[in-house]
Amino acid sequence: MRLAVLGGGGFRVPLVYGALLRDRAKPRVQEVVLYDVSAQRLETIGHVLRQLAAGHDDPPVVRTTTDLDTALREADFVFSAIRVGGLAGRTADERVALELGLLGQETTGPGGIAYGLRTIPVALHVAERVAALAPRAWVINFTNPAGMITEAMRRVLGDRVIGICDSPIGLIRRAAAALGLDPARVSPDYVGLNHLGWLRGLVHQGRDVLPGLLADDVALVKVEEARIFGPEWVRTLGALPNEYLYYYYFTREAVAAISGPTRGESLLGQQDAFYAAVRARPDEALAEWLSARRQRDATYMAEARDATDAGEREAADLEAGGYEGIALALMAAIARGEPATMILNVRNGSAVPGLPEDAVVEIPCAVGGAGVRPFATRPLPGRFLGLLQQVKAVEQTAIEAALTGSSDLAVAAFALHPLVDSVTTAHRLLDGYRARIPELAAVFPS
Known part of the structure; x- marks a missing residue:
């Protein structure tokens, strides 16, 4: 192939x-x-x-x-x-x-x-x-x-x-490991959008073990997401949130925590140094890459962990691998007809009630030689569904803006997002991005 x-x-x-x-x-x-x-x-x-x-x-x-x-x-x-x-x-x-x-x-x-x-x-x-x-x-x-x-x-x-995304499988691995279970032998009830989802259940041998995890103080703090969000909040939600929901539930803390270089600025420095080092010493390319990778992985979402005293990432997390394993498993399931269950970004249809049929959602799917079939999910409570509906409306507005070159729709996409607090600010965002990013200015020249 x-x-x-x-x-x-x-x-x-x-x-x-x-x-x-x-x-x-x-x-x-x-x-x-x-x-x-x-x-x-x-x-x-x-x-x-x-x-x-x-x-x-x-x-x-x-x-x-x-x-x-x-x-x-x-x-x-x-x-x-x-x-x-x-x-x-x-x-x-x-x-x-x-x-x-x-x-x-x-x-x-x-x-x-x-x-x-x-x-x-x-x-x-x-x-x-x-x-x-x-x-x-x-x-x-x-x-x-x-x-x-x-x-x-x-x-x-x-x-x-x-x-594909590696965030959901990482969350599931951590939840299963906290209970001493093999992640390959649990069935997750996970639902949401990319970087905006919740683990609502974890079935092992026919029984949902997530409520027991949420109630167990010792086991729960082994899960990085529980340390980031706090045990009280995940118990209030009745679910373990994807790590990116920190930016919605603790917005002020997230903004305040970015006091030095941003993640992008840090990575830009790291990667410039890596590419320069390999150009100078091509025989040491692999060693340079391994060193840069360790630094990159260790600092992933560091602002959330630092702001909440969640500690450094677990060594097992860094060694488990991420999206590359998901990509390979997906290719293997399709090319070899090896049945698998994976959390993927696919067309909703009727899988998630309350979201448009054409919306792409992130949910468990059956994968095989014939392709991908999303599993139906239980109805979401309003505290989850409302946020999904709002962010999905933003995504679909942004798609139309990019396809039509409409600055009005681009402003609307910013203004409708729950993390943007005014239409005036939305206009300033678009102007600021146009001024600094030539590729965006080419889509929205005026």
């Missing part, structure tokens, strides 16, 4: 290739085509992949290209992890919001809207080229904001584009 990786010069591409190296079942990916707009970044990641492959029998062949059509032609799977505007754009996503006293975060709130507005036109172009050159390919989307981008790409690719 041939896998095209869009954003192939990105820092996390070695995680995907490492997962492919460990996969020995048949059929397997035999060729990986890395596409990126930067030939220099492709060269750097190429050094890392060659060193990763050393000592492996029959590693997947790696080719690189800066031509999108070349990458997509004859692909069986397409993994999309592009970043329109690069990390410089991400830092602007964060800083423009912070300067207006709002949350500055990559996927949540104003930053996520700005990221989506400039990314959707590019993602639609990718979808159109996939449809033309590899119509039988499955597209696995990790481009953020993943739910919004997946929903936009569905307009061209329908069910052949599936969004």
Whole structure:
């Protein structure tokens, strides 16, 4: 099989290739085509992949290209992890919001809207080229904001584009581990949107064990999310929230905690140093990447943990792997017909009552050779459903804004978001992002 990786010069591409190296079942990916707009970044990641492959029998062949059509032609799977505007754009996503006293975060709130507005036109172009050159390919989307981008790409690719995220599986692993259970032997009742969901139940041997976890002081504090949100609040909710809900439930604390460099600014410095180091010492590419990865993983969502004294990330979390494992499992389930249950970003239909049929939601799904089938979910209480409905309306407004180039709709997307407090501020957000991000200004020139 041939896998095209869009954003192939990105820092996390070695995680995907490492997962492919460990996969020995048949059929397997035999060729990986890395596409990126930067030939220099492709060269750097190429050094890392060659060193990763050393000592492996029959590693997947790696080719690189800066031509999108070349990458997509004859692909069986397409993994999309592009970043329109690069990390410089991400830092602007964060800083423009912070300067207006709002949350500055990559996927949540104003930053996520700005990221989506400039990314959707590019993602639609990718979808159109996939449809033309590899119509039988499955597209696995990790481009953020993943739910919004997946929903936009569905307009061209329908069910052949599936969004993935590693946040839900991480939450489920931590909850199961706190109870001494094998995460592979529990069935999660998880429902929401990307970076906006709740674990409402955890069934083991026919019994929901989540209420017992919520009631157990000793076990509960083993779960990072419970330490971040506080045991009292998760018990009030009756569920374990996705870690990104910290930005909704503790907005003021989240904004106050970003007192130094933002996450984007920190990553920009780290990655600039990594790419420069590999250019200077290509023989040490893998060692440089491993060192930078440890630093990156250890500081993930550090502002939330620091503000709540949740402590450092558990070593088991860092070692368990994330989205690369989900991507490989999804490819294996489809290509080999190996039945699996996974939490994915897919079309709602009637799975989540109260949300539009065409909305992309993040829920458990059955996956196999025929594709993906979402499971129906229990009705949501108002305290969850209302937030989902509001944020989904924002996402769909942002999609229409990006497709039409309507500044009025872009302002509406900002203004309707629960983390933006006025229409006047929404106008200032759009003006600020246009001034600092050329890729967004190109979509909304006036």
